Amino acid sequence: MHPTSSQLTAVVFDWAGTIIDFGSCAPMGAFVRLFEQFGVQISIAEARGPMGMAKWDHIQALGRLPRIAAQWQARHGRPFTDADADHLYDVFTPMNAAVVPDHAGFIPGALATVDALRARGLKIGSTTGYNRPIMEVVTPIAARGGYVPDNLVCAGDLAAGRPSPLMMYRTFADLGVWPPHTVVKVDDTGVGLEEGRHAGTWAVGLAISGNANGLTLAEWQALDEAQQQARRQAATAALQAAGAHYVIDSVAELLPVIDDIQARLLRGERPEGQSVQPT
Template sequence: MIEAVIFDWAGTTVDYGSLAPVIAFKKAFKDAGIELSDEDIRQDMGMAKWDHIGKILELDDVKQQWEQKYSKEPNNDDREKIYADFQEALLRYLKESTELKSGVLKTFNYLKEYGIKVATTTGYTAEMMKIVQDKAAEAGYTPDLVITSEDVNGLGRPAPAMIQFIMKKFDIDDPTKIIKVGDTLVDIEEGQNANVKTVGIVEGSSLMGLTQVEFDELNTEEQITKRNEVKRSFESVNTDFVIDSIYDLVQIIEYLNESMDKKW
């Protein structure tokens, strides 16, 4: 039987489209004179933010812009300055926008009803998560454990350390009894590295990169095309299950429970 579900936050349970970090990254780099595209940002979304900034600074286009502006490559001091600016921008934005995605409370209540533990991992810092967690709690979403890389000596995703920490806290030895749910390929890689079942969410995901309004304004055919693009991305990394929205997670749990029952 499934004993625990581990959710990501932005793009999975809150912040449809995972917009907050994108806005903060763009502002921090723009203040440094560097223009970023959404694609530049989203390709490594889900990592710890310090690591993510390091990845962005390694991009060829970013290096070229930096050299043109400063006549040198970015160094660790530059990275620290951008990280500080990013944190400031994100903390400010999180206070304004951390709404739960549709279906989160219904799914959370189902999990509680059936005694399934709920935990979360994230690329956010503990300080960032305090804002998000408090706002989610006001809306009724209160996971049993909220873990950041700071709880595991800075070993952020895609390392399995946060999931392994959760397994110890929940006293669960068998990873097949755990589901990791996320909206980025880094989420899936984290789950795979911990040998748990992985579920990718399509709508409102960072991979899709659309706001709720933008998605709703698409016609039916366009929505199907967008969903399929995201599904192919998840399938390309062998995600165990891909669902349109969190509403579909219950079916996955029931299917896995039934499969486990048959084995016995």
């Protein structure tokens, strides 16, 4: 494909909070129980903070938070180390894998959106902060439900995960798509959006279905309109700060955004803001 192409080639989705698991709930209880097992209390809000990172990086980031680090020092008589992160990660993986089937339902509209994108000739890529052992549980469940993306790149597959662009680079190679401005990254986390931006793609943030909101579908629907709008505004601001070109509630609202991005490409616009001559 010519490097000045003005036609979209692919959409790359995150998994939890984007395609499955409204609220991105599967990892949260596992992180809380993990640290409890080692005598340290963490909150759901703290657990959500580094969401989207590779899970080892996530554990390390939690262990470095001052409140958590102080508890670790008091409980274990020494600072939290990378060796501790290694040990907790080994405990976490089967713990998380055990709960993901309970949170593997599709986000409303996800399958219809993917089908519509495929009908337009777009390839469907996927990257995730989950590692391979966890995704070996998730992908068969998703496949039985009708979702089989054209590739999968997991945390731990490459030398660095999010927010580096390496998983996106692998996705470009897997799908055979380029240049990056013909690709759209869709994610519910800041580091997932940064992954796309660093790779040179368009970035679409999801304010309600994922980690930025952090509520199940039932919890979200139970809020009144004012409460919903307040949470939407807070999540939108956080995702925009991470570099989102667009922020929508969920993938159910993605198609008009894809139309707009395609129109912008034809006008010569690019994700980084520069203008080029249309081809």
